[in-house]
Amino acid sequence: MTQPRYKFPVPYGWYGIGFTGDLAIGDVKPLKYFGQDIVLYRGEDGVARVSEAFCPHLGAHLGHGGEVVGDNIRCPFHHWQFDGEGKIDSIPYAKNIPPKAAGKKCLFQYPVVEANRVIWAWYHPDRVEPLFDVVKHPELEEQGDDWTEFKTYNWTINTTVQETAENAADLAHFLYVHNSDTMPEGEVVYDGAQRAARFEMMTPAMNADGSMSETEFTPSVLETANNGPGQTWQTFSGIFYTMMVGLITPIDSQTMSMTFAFTQRKEQSEMQQVMADGMNEQIASGVEDDIPIWEHKIYQEDPILCDGDGPIAQYRKWFKRFYTDGDKEKIISAA
DSSP: OOOOOOOOOOOEEEEEEEGGGGGGTOOOOEETTEEEEEEEHHHHHHHHEEEEETTTTTTBBBBOOOOEEEOOOOHHHHHHHEOSSBBBEETTTSOOOHHHTTTTOHHHHHHHOEEEEEEEEOOOOTTOOOSOOOOOOOOOOOOOOSSSOEEEEEEEEEEOOHHHHHHGTTTHHHHHHHHSOOOOOOOOEEEEEEEEEEEEEEEEOOOTTTTTTEEEEEEEEEEEETTTEEEEEEEEESSEEEEEEEEESSSSSSOOOEEEEEOOOSSSOOOHHHHHHHHHHHHHHHHHHHHHHHHHHHOSSOOOOOOOSSHHHHHHHHHHHSSSSSHHHHHHHHO
């Protein structure tokens, strides 16, 4: 039997599993994330919910033929209904709820938050309650037409969340994988579940006719941040503004889904919009450059690092907080 390439378990955290605008009232969607079958649905109250997939009665998959009834999810097999807490609400052919289940949560419901136009589900291997909050961005929460609709890029990659996120700390690879002129320089700050970096640079100024100046330069700032393993965002501000929301979600311990969703202020000029779109394409192209490396490398537990590699050790120490104590012991023993 072939051994798995990675010994990492799925880290705990908030993970984007869909976009708010893609889930209408009454929708039921079967999904596979965290190495588990799950079901995403929206009740008539407008609330998005995520439950484990298999009915505790006789094991039918609620995402294949299951229906929303009011705010409940109804099993396609015997029409048992479960409420938003996972309690049995109705059995159409029974006089009473079975005593072993009456008033009890018997269909696990994942904690869910809708924010930034994204549906976030909390995963923890021990099913504990969320240990930190989803970060909400006011510009994405505002109503109206001030911001463009998301333009999305999605990849399914044979690697782990920890490996892809390490790229931000691996400064030298920007020279050789992405053909950058210089390695990025900036301050990285760790604060609990969050990691943030800020990079300041000078970029050509924009002339009155919309062309780029060859002599004048203006300050620009690239900011990138993580909130746990699964929620990430990036903003570029200067001569134009663009924002990326990243959904970094494990399918299982060996495979992950990566979605980048870009939005920008509509008030920008046509040239600024074009420049922002160009940067978005460049970022997406960079992922395409990284994928062949990610899909064929291994994780070196004790790498030989040099003084130009960047804060890789610091990053790894921070990331291990998202494994449970038992998981950390497994990683060490498997190395």
